[in-house]
Amino acid sequence: xxxxxxxxxxxxxxxxxxxxxxxxxxxxxxxxxxxxxxxxxxxxxxxxxxxxxxxxxxxxxxxxxxxxxxxxxxxxxxxxxxxxxxxxxxxxxxxxxxxxxxxxxxxxx
Amino acid sequence: xxxxxxxxxxxxxxxxxxxxxxxxxxxxxxxxxxxxxxxxxxxxxxxxxxxxxxxxxxxxxxxxxxxxxxxxxxxxxxxxxxxxxxxxxxxxxxxxxxxxxxxxxxxxx
DNA sequence: CATAAACAGCCTTTTTATAGGCTGTAACTC
DNA sequence: GAGTTACAGCCTATAAAAAGGCTGTTTATG
Numbered sequence: 001x002x003x004x005x006x007x008x009x010x011x012x013x014x015x016x017x018x019x020x021x022x023x024x025x026x027x028x029x030x031x032x033x034x035x036x037x038x039x040x041x042x043x044x045x046x047x048x049x050x051x052x053x054x055x056x057x058x059x060x061x062x063x064x065x066x067x068x069x070x071x072x073x074x075x076x077x078x079x080x081x082x083x084x085x086x087x088x089x090x091x092x093x094x095x096x097x098x099x100x101x102x103x104x105x106x107x108x109x
Numbered sequence: 110x111x112x113x114x115x116x117x118x119x120x121x122x123x124x125x126x127x128x129x130x131x132x133x134x135x136x137x138x139x140x141x142x143x144x145x146x147x148x149x150x151x152x153x154x155x156x157x158x159x160x161x162x163x164x165x166x167x168x169x170x171x172x173x174x175x176x177x178x179x180x181x182x183x184x185x186x187x188x189x190x191x192x193x194x195x196x197x198x199x200x201x202x203x204x205x206x207x208x209x210x211x212x213x214x215x216x217x218x
Numbered sequence: 219c220a221t222a223a224a225c226a227g228c229c230t231t232t233t234t235a236t237a238g239g240c241t242g243t244a245a246c247t248c
Numbered sequence: 249g250a251g252t253t254a255c256a257g258c259c260t261a262t263a264a265a266a267a268g269g270c271t272g273t274t275t276a277t278g
Contacts, residue, residue: 003181008168011180015164018184029254040237045256052164054235054265055124055156059117062183071120072112073182074171075127138224149267154226163234163265 013050020048022065037064122159129157131174146173 003011023033030044037044037060039053047053047061062068112120132142139153146153146169148162156162156170171177 003177004172008165008172011168011177012165015180015184018186021186022184031254040235041255042237043235046235047164049256052235054163055161055167056117056121056264057235058164059120063113063117067184068112068120070183070185071124074179075124075131075176076179077127077130140224149265150225151267152265155265158226161265165234166266 009050012052016048016050016052019061019065022067023048026065033061033064037061118159121161125157125159125161128170128174131176132157135174142170142173146170 003014006014023030028036030048031041034041034044037057039057039060043053043057044061047057053061059068059071062071112123115123132139137145139157140150143150143153146166148166148169152162152166153170156166162170168177168180171180
């Protein structure tokens with residue numbers, strides 16, 4: 001099963017089901033997980049039934065499930081060259097390069 | 110750097126920075142990503158500056174970045190025994206077992 | 219410096235999430 | 249069947265996120 005083949009709402013639902021399975025694997029109730037994650041019981045219920053939640057709540061829930069490091073793999077740090085890192089740490093942040101030579105819509109204006 | 114050593118808000122901020130780096134690695138602007146993900150520009154800005162968003166928005170953004178399958182690793186399907194799977198597929202869903210023998214607060218009643 | 223793009227920060231309105239409670243039902247124990 | 253637990257679904261009020269626009273600053277180019 002690949003997420004790329006699912007719709008957005010299907011991904012959300014699948015995520016909720018996996019969280020439920022993980023919770024049940026740990027033999028915990030929704031109320032217990034909600035208390036440990038410091039979120040309302042409603043948040044767990046809605047998440048597990050595919051209604052979604054905020055990323056903040058997801059982080060709390062992942063931590064309560066002992067899966068906070070799994071978030072690390074969500075967007076792993078891409079290969080950033082030391083030079084680019086230096087620029088990132090510099091004045092501001094690198095903007096998407098291209099500038100004038102990369103205008104999209106109003107190219108002939 | 111491990112997420113387990115970070116606070117919830119720090120995890121959120123780190124996630125935002127990684128998404129920004131991924132976006133910049135793909136040489137795209139916030140406005141381009143917002144359009145591709147079908148979210149408001151504000152959502153990208155807030156996310157990248159550590160203000161968070163909904164999981165629905167995160168899914169859209171991950172898909173627009175070509176990272177939708179990374180969500181797959183967030184909560185990988187835990188090892189579910191065939192027997193348990195049968196119960197899951199059965200009438201309802203397995204509830205956290207324990208029942209009366211697992212009461213927490215009023216255990217001496 | 220002038221121009222243009224990229225972005226942060228702030229604002230208003232609409233939509234959604236959150237907390238908490240309450241009801242009905244399924245599952246388990248006796 | 250009675251009692252208990254776990255959960256879905258619905259409800260109200262509050263908080264936060266979303267969309268869209270506007271301003272000022274930074275970055276890059278000329």
